[in-house]
Each structure stands twice: as C-alpha cells, then as structure tokens.
Amino acid sequence: MVEDFLIARNPEPGSTLPYLLRIPLPGRPVVLKAKDTWPRTAKVYCHRAEWPDDAxxxxxxxxxxCVQRGAAIDLVLDRGRENRSQFVMTNARGRQMIFWQSARTTKQARPGVRTPTARASGLASFEVLVDVHERYAWKFSGEQVTTVKRPLTAGDYAVERDGRVLAAVERKSLADLVATLTSGKLRYVLADLAALPxxxxxxxxxxxxxxxxERVRPAVVADGIAEMAVRFPGVPIIFAETRALAQQWTYRFLGACLAELRDAEVGEVRVAELATGPALPRREPTTAEIRAWALGEGLAVSARGGRLPAEVRDAWERAHP
Structure with a gap:
C-alpha cells in the first residue's frame, strides 16, 4: 500500500526552502526541501534532505x-485539484538539481505557439554545420535544411560559403549560461564568435x-549579461523561451545571413555589369576647340572665327581617333 504524501515545515532556521516533502516512492521514500507546497505558477526548486523524527x-x-520513470518521479494524489505533478532530476555544474512541476507550470514554460513552415528568407534548402561536440543536437525537423557534423572553432551551429564560416550560433541552456558566465568562460566564447562576420x-x-x-544572485547574472552585451555588441544574446523556439530562431538567423551574402553578391554583379557595359559616345568637339588646336599645330586657319576648312576638320579627326 502506498503511503501518504507529507508536507512539513523545515526546522532549519532561516532556510530559503521552508518546507519538507516526503515522497512515498515504494521501498525508498524520497525527502526533499522545497520552496513551496505545490508548483502553482512556476517550477519549485527542491534539494535533498532528511526527514526529522519530530516533523x-x-x-x-x-x-x-507514485512511480519513478527514468530521471523523473510521477506523483498522483488522491484529490480533485492539484493532484498530478512530477519531480525532475537533472545535473548542472556538476551537481544534482531537482525541480517540482505540474502540468500547468509545464504549459506555461512551453507556450502554445506553432512555428511557421515558410522558408527562411525565401531560401531553398541549405546546409547547417553542427559542432561534433554538441550533445543532443537540434535536428531542424520540418525545416528546409540538411545538417553535417563537423568541428567548429566557434559556436554550435553554422553556415559557410567556399569553406569559410559566415555565421554561427552558440546554444545555451540557462544553467549552462549561468555556469559559463560566473566562471568567466563566456567572454572567451563571445570573443571567438565576434571574430566571425x-x-x-x-x-x-x-x-x-x-x-x-536559487544558487546564484540574479543581479550578478543580469549584470553579467548586460556587460557582455556592451563588450560584444556584434554578438547578441537572445532568450528564446524553449528548445523549439531557439531552434526556429537559429534557422531563420542563419538563413538571413546567407540571404545577406546572396544580395551582396547580386549587387556586386550589377555594379560590374555597369562598369563593363558599352562605352558612352564620344563628345563632339566645338569649333573653338578645333580652331585652338589648329592654331597650335600651325595650320592655316583664321584666328578671328568663321567657318573651318574641311581639311582642318579632317586633320583633327586623324589626330583624335
């Protein structure tokens, strides 16, 4: 028989996780410290704890x-409302992190939007390079692209032309962003990206x-992101809410970069065509210009004006083919 789900007060004074949860997993109950008694508006951060005798x-x-499925524990309570939830265990920065979520908070974290199927910048299918070290790489399913695994010196996804990388995108989870920011690694990542067009x-x-x-002061992270934006203005940091939306943004960004190159090349061809087009007709000389030339050459011509002899005009034409 499954035991009851218990919520107690955390006896640790001044703790930011004021509640204890006893999850009745059959044979091995799990005890966690938690920030709230139910994930109503957002995921609730939890941490491993011990259940006190005088709870x-x-x-x-x-x-x-109450069933464990992989890295998650599904808990269904016997009540009409707030009855289904899940405890998800993950790892970030080398330590375990646990989040308590419900169907409502999961839906809020994944906005119900449908991404468009139109081609990026009107381009036909193009090739996206995926760094060989990228774990759980995007597949760009449904997009007009093919993917090729290759070592990249900067970014996780890129497009190239004639063997030269034109644009790249570095993908980050929030935990990874915070870890690289607080360790100082992010500035080197951005410096490598800034070297690309x-x-x-x-x-x-x-x-x-x-x-x-919970474990890092939000102001420190916000200030760090702002500092990186000022130091590397050519490498924007985009928050795309979900994995699917981040993939969609990347697809359209890389497509826009290829389209920019295409338009630039078309413009260069048009300029070249203008430069090598048919020569403009030669401007006909005035009578005064021919007269001045003839006098300088010692030809018989009146300096006062009048009609120029035909032989003078013929001489001009021979001298100016």
Missing part, C-alpha cells in the same frame, strides 16, 4: 500512485527565469 506536518494527502548566442529559456535562480 511538524502541515499537510497529509493520500496517494493514488555574423554570430549570436541563443538561450533555451526566458529572461525572467534569471530572477528565479
């Missing part, structure tokens, strides 16, 4: 099922998620 239980709820960083999360961070 002050504030809520006891019967459980219909076009580059950007895309984050698979919302900017507002920075201010819900």
């Amino acid at each position: 002050e239980v504030v809520e006891r709820v019967p459980v219909r099922s 076009r580059a950007a960083v895309v984050v698979e999360d919302r900017y507002s998620a920075i201010f819900a961070l």
Whole structure:
C-alpha cells in the first residue's frame, strides 16, 4: 500500500526552502526541501534532505500512485485539484538539481505557439554545420535544411560559403549560461564568435527565469549579461523561451545571413555589369576647340572665327581617333 504524501515545515532556521516533502516512492521514500507546497505558477526548486523524527506536518494527502520513470518521479494524489505533478532530476555544474512541476507550470514554460513552415528568407534548402561536440543536437525537423557534423572553432551551429564560416550560433541552456558566465568562460566564447562576420548566442529559456535562480544572485547574472552585451555588441544574446523556439530562431538567423551574402553578391554583379557595359559616345568637339588646336599645330586657319576648312576638320579627326 502506498503511503501518504507529507508536507512539513523545515526546522532549519532561516532556510530559503521552508518546507519538507516526503515522497512515498515504494521501498525508498524520497525527502526533499522545497520552496513551496505545490508548483502553482512556476517550477519549485527542491534539494535533498532528511526527514526529522519530530516533523511538524502541515499537510497529509493520500496517494493514488507514485512511480519513478527514468530521471523523473510521477506523483498522483488522491484529490480533485492539484493532484498530478512530477519531480525532475537533472545535473548542472556538476551537481544534482531537482525541480517540482505540474502540468500547468509545464504549459506555461512551453507556450502554445506553432512555428511557421515558410522558408527562411525565401531560401531553398541549405546546409547547417553542427559542432561534433554538441550533445543532443537540434535536428531542424520540418525545416528546409540538411545538417553535417563537423568541428567548429566557434559556436554550435553554422553556415559557410567556399569553406569559410559566415555565421554561427552558440546554444545555451540557462544553467549552462549561468555556469559559463560566473566562471568567466563566456567572454572567451563571445570573443571567438565576434571574430566571425555574423554570430549570436541563443538561450533555451526566458529572461525572467534569471530572477528565479536559487544558487546564484540574479543581479550578478543580469549584470553579467548586460556587460557582455556592451563588450560584444556584434554578438547578441537572445532568450528564446524553449528548445523549439531557439531552434526556429537559429534557422531563420542563419538563413538571413546567407540571404545577406546572396544580395551582396547580386549587387556586386550589377555594379560590374555597369562598369563593363558599352562605352558612352564620344563628345563632339566645338569649333573653338578645333580652331585652338589648329592654331597650335600651325595650320592655316583664321584666328578671328568663321567657318573651318574641311581639311582642318579632317586633320583633327586623324589626330583624335
């Protein structure tokens, strides 16, 4: 028989995680410290803890099922509302992180939008280079691209022309962005990207998620991002909310970079065509110009004006073919 789901007060004074959760996983209950008693508006950050003998239980709820599936624990409570939730365990910066989420918070984190299927900048299918070190790489399913794995000196995704990388995008999760920012590594990543003609960083999360961070001061992260934007103005940092939207933004950014090159090449061809087109007709000399030339050559011609002899005009033509 599955035990009840228990919520108690955290006896640690001054803790930012004021509640204890006892998840009745069959055979091995899991105890966590948590910031709230239910994930109502956002995911709730949790941390491993011990259940005290004299726990002050504030809520006891019967459980219909509690099952671990991979790195997640699915919990279904026996009540009408706020009954289905999930504890997701992940790793970031070398340590375990646990988030408690419900269907409502998951939906809020993944906006119900449909990405367009129109070609990027009107381009036909093009090739996207994917860095060989990229884990769980985007497949660009449904987009007009093919992907090729290749070592990249900057960025995770790129496009090239004649063996030269034209544009690249560095993909970051929020945890990765925070880790590289606080370690100082991000400035070197941006310096490499800034050496390319076009580059950007895309984050698979919302900017507002920075201010819900637990283990790093949000102001430190916000200031660091602002500093990088000032230091590397040619490499924007884009918050694209979700993995799907980050992939869509990258596809259209790389397509726009290729289209810019295409338009530039068309412009150069048109300028070259103008420069090598048919020569303009030669301007006919005036009578005064021919007279002055003839006098300088010692030809018999009146200096006062009048009609120029035919032989003088013939001489001019022979001298100016």
